[in-house]
Amino acid sequence: MxxxxxxxxxxxxxxxxxxxxxxxxxxxxxxxxxxxxxxxxxxxxxxxxxxxxxxxxxxxxxxxxxxxxxxxxxxxxxxxxxxxxxxxxxxxxxxxxxRHPHIYGDVKVENEDDVKRNWEQIKLKEGGKTSVLQGVPKSLPAMVKANRIQDKVSGVGFDWEQPEQVFEKVEEELQELKVEIKNGNQDNIENEFGDVLFSMINYARFLNINPENALERTNKKFTKRFQYLEQKAKSLNKQLADMSLTEMDVFWEEAKQLP
CATH class of the missing domain: 1.10.287.1080 (MazG-like)
Structure with a gap:
């Protein structure tokens, strides 16, 4: 170095x-x-x-x-x-x-959560901001934005206490989505679907998982498996569109065994 x-x-x-x-x-x-x-x-x-x-x-x-x-x-x-x-x-x-008065000042902190709370409080005082959410860029992708919103409100104490409570909220939102799907109102279905995603992103935070990273890893995994499926079909001189789901599932299960 x-x-x-x-x-x-x-x-x-x-x-x-x-x-x-x-x-x-x-x-x-x-x-x-x-x-x-x-x-x-x-x-x-x-x-x-x-x-x-x-x-x-x-x-x-x-x-x-x-x-x-x-x-x-x-x-x-x-x-x-x-x-x-x-x-x-x-x-x-x-x-x-x-924003690090615990390093460059006389503020005492016990842990990372104290640091984050101080950070958000200091940011709120800067530039006459009236909301902790003013610092969330409008152009962020929706998933990243949801994660930042939840992180910021958590910094001022607006949060669940236990992961179990958050998962209960996920289950509650899923039930509400099921009801709206039965009712068939597309606007309400979209609203409830958004609530499910928002609650899942919140739960990811409690599991110390970045939802954007998690979804992208799944995207990469799916892409790798699907491309294996395409290669196997090509080796048999077949088109995927002409194969049954049962035939494709055989190669999909093989793809799941790949490193």
Whole structure:
């Protein structure tokens, strides 16, 4: 591992390259924060994939891509005299110091939950916020947003006490969904289905499971098994659409045995 001096030199190298690209590269010269936005989102998702795959070499590369975007935005900000990379660094440093009074002040905490509660209380005081939910980005995917909402309200004490209570809520919401399915009102079915998902996401939090990660792992598992099914069908010169569910189930059970 490199020492701090080498790390700072590496970061300086990136800043110099960014300056050169912004001045000399036709593509880099024309970029704005708006044109970079969707690319940044894509890079963060690619980082998330690498993390779930536990591909540390890929994680390193994707972190570099995300870091490049941070430097790029900062470069654009410096050109309009709004902020530069130093301002960005100082901003997060100031925030971290302020939100960790148990490290940089005289506040005492007993555990992680105390830290989270202090964090949310401090955030609420910042910028005249009137709700702990003001910090939840509107554009977050619904599952991630639900998880953040629940996490934030928990930070101010609005939460269940035991996991069993949350699972009872899941069962209650499932029963309400069954009733609406029988009634056949599509709007009510959608509402109750949303309540089931919300309660399941909440239960995941009590099990110390990230629901987004859990669902993505299942997506990857399903994809791998289905592609095995496709390969087996191809080896028999068959189309999946022409196979019975019984035939497909044989290969599906084989796929479940794969590592």
């Amino acid at each position: 490199t020492d701090k001096t080498q790390q700072l030199k590496a970061f300086e190298r990136l800043l110099i390259i960014m300056d050169e690209l912004r001045e000399q590269c036709p593509w880099d010269k024309k970029q704005t924060m708006e044109t970079l936005r969707h690319l940044t989102i894509e890079e963060v998702y690619e980082l998330g994939d690498a993390i779930l795959d536990n591909d540390l070499d890929e994680v390193k590369k994707e972190l570099g891509d995300v870091l490049l975007h941070i430097v790029f935005y900062s470069k654009i900000g410096s050109e309009t005299n709004n902020f530069d990379i130093a301002d960005v660094c100082h901003s997060i440093c100031d925030k971290l110091v302020e």
